[in-house]
Amino acid sequence: MCLVAAPHIPSRLIAEKSVYWQLMHKTKLLKVYSCVHCAEVEVGTTTPKIRGCKKSSFHHWVCLGERGLDKYVCQSCGIKVNIYGTPSTEGCSVGKTHTWNKV
Ligand SMILES: [Zn+2]
Ligand SMILES: [Zn+2]
Secondary structure (H helix, E strand, O other): OOOOOOOOOOOHHHHHHHHHHHHHHHOOOOEEEEEEOOOEEEEEEEOOOOOOOOOOOOEEEEEEEEEEEEEEEEEOOOOOEEEEOOOEEEEEOOEOOOOOOEE
């Protein structure tokens, strides 16, 4: 007899996974961008418009990651972002890199 057992996944994990998928489905195309010059934060599906920077001729956007439920604040420039996972340290307007603290 060939017995193929279904993979044993605890129901708790299945529930967590479906919540995760719902969240990712809603937010999958939304990314968080921050300007290297003025530290403005924008959320969108594509890189925001470069006009309107207060500190330079144009915004210089850096993608920090996908929008999610984890909140981080940068110790150097003070911006707050909602990110899935860990935000990129690239493009801090004050320090060379963002120093993220999870809130
Ligand atoms: Zn800017
Ligand atoms: Zn920063």
